[in-house]
Amino acid sequence: xxWAQAASALLPYRFSWLAVLFFGLAALAYGRxxxxxxxxxxxxxxxxxxxxxxxxxxxxxxxxxxFDYYAQFMFFxxxxxxxxxxHLAPLLIALANPWRALAAGVPESRFxxxxxxxxxxxxxxxxxxxxxxxxxxxxLFVGLIFFWLQPEVHxxxxxxxxxxxxxxxxxxxxxxxxxxxxxxxxSPLKAGTLGFGKRILLIWAVTVPQLALGARIAVSKTxxxxxxxxxxxxxxxxxxxxxxxxGILTWIPPGMMAVIAMLIVLRRLLHQGETRxxxxxxxxx
Numbered sequence: 501x502x503w504a505q506a507a508s509a510l511l512p513y514r515f516s517w518l519a520v521l522f523f524g525l526a527a528l529a530y531g532r533x534x535x536x537x538x539x540x541x542x543x544x545x546x547x548x549x550x551x552x553x554x555x556x557x558x559x560x561x562x563x564x565x566x567f568d569y570y571a572q573f574m575f576f577x578x579x580x581x582x583x584x585x586x587h588l589a590p591l592l593i594a595l596a597n598p599w600r601a602l603a604a605g606v607p608e609s610r611f612x613x614x615x616x617x618x619x620x621x622x623x624x625x626x627x628x629x630x631x632x633x634x635x636x637x638x639x640l641f642v643g644l645i646f647f648w649l650q651p652e653v654h655x656x657x658x659x660x661x662x663x664x665x666x667x668x669x670x671x672x673x674x675x676x677x678x679x680x681x682x683x684x685x686x687s688p689l690k691a692g693t694l695g696f697g698k699r700i701l702l703i704w705a706v707t708v709p710q711l712a713l714g715a716r717i718a719v720s721k722t723x724x725x726x727x728x729x730x731x732x733x734x735x736x737x738x739x740x741x742x743x744x745x746x747g748i749l750t751w752i753p754p755g756m757m758a759v760i761a762m763l764i765v766l767r768r769l770l771h772q773g774e775t776r777x778x779x780x781x782x783x784x785x
Contacts, residue, residue, distance in 0.1 A: 513569035514661070518669075523560045530556075530598055533605025540604075548596045555592030558584050563668055572658060573734040575725055576745035582671050583749055586645070587757050590675035594683040595764075632681050634694065634702055641678045641706045644670055646713060649750075655727040678706075682761055687772050696769035700762050707758040714751025718744050 512519070530552060534544045561567055562581040571581040606612045618624060630636060647653060648667050657663040681694060682703060688695045694702075717724060723739050725746075733742065 509566040511566065512564045513566055513572075516564060516665070518665075519560065519564040523556060523564070526556060526602070529602045529605035531605065532607075533598075533601035533603065536604045537601055544601055548598070551592045552596035552598045552601075555589040555596065558592070559589040559672060562589075563672070570734050572664070573728065573731060574737070575728050575742045576749060577734075578658075579746040579749040581668070582645075582648075583753055585668060585672040586641075586675040587679075587754055590672070590679045591683070591757060591761065593676065594679040597685055631677055634681075634698060637678055637681055638702055638705045640674055642709050644674055645710055645750075649713065649717070651724050651726070654725055658727045658731070679761075683764060685768070687768075689772060696765050696772065699765045703758050703762050703765070707755060710754050711751055714747050714749070714754070716747070718747025718751055720747070 534549060537544055562571065562584045567577070567581070570577040572578070606615070631640070648657060648671070657667045682699050684693050686693045720743065723729070723743060725743065728742065729739065733739075
């Protein structure tokens with residue numbers, strides 16, 4: 501592969517202003533925010549910066565590069581795409597705890613004041629509390645996986661650009677909400693966030709059904725997703741092998757990431773008696 505081919509792989513398969521604005525503005529705000537915080541004597545640790553940039557780049561890469569083409573014509577690539585959008589990338593961004601840097605990166609202006617008033621309004625705060633209510637958060641996290649992997653729903657989602665975009669963006673945004681609920685570095689004893697024990701139970705609650713779904717797809721003896729037969733596959737691979745790989749990606753890696761998340765939560769549980777100021781919470785995993 502020459503440089504021209506490598507560069508073309510980074511170009512979007514289907515251009516999306518939504519992706520450009522979302523990821524571009526997030527990158528600009530974060531880059532400016534870490535500079536502002538550093539000038540104020542509150543530098544963001546390098547590992548947190550790395551976690552944010554890697555998470556943001558991974559999400560952009562699977563949504564708005566040539567990778568998205570293969571995700572539409574190979575089932576196992578599609579499952580890798582959702583593994584990144586729903587698990588890996590949002591988990592990294594939640595670990596980065598980027599919210600202060602993002603807020604600091606928005607220039608002082610009427611727009612920032614307006615944005616703050618909107619985000620602080622009662623309807624938005626109420627909606628956020630509903631979405632982050634543990635049973636609702638768990639239901640949405642698992643429910644979206646099961647919903648979009650219903651063969652009939654999956655068929656029409658892959659054939660419709662608006663539904664396809666809705667599928668990907670719903671997985672991405674829900675992943676951000678869920679993993680922040682789990683990995684919020686603030687102590688429940690000091691900030692009233694979700695207790696560490698409940699976070700571990702929540703991880704179990706969403707992981708077990710997904711493992712069962714992935715195993716069912718992997719061991720199925722019949723093709724479940726015939727949309728890839730209708731549209732054709734990007735590579736000449738046996739349909740059952742494509743489905744097997746997709747099932748494994750739905751089954752094994754999410755379980756591994758759940759274990760990692762539980763270890764992080766357990767570490768914080770063991771250190772919850774520390775008296776560090778809330779402003780510095782998150783500098784270590």
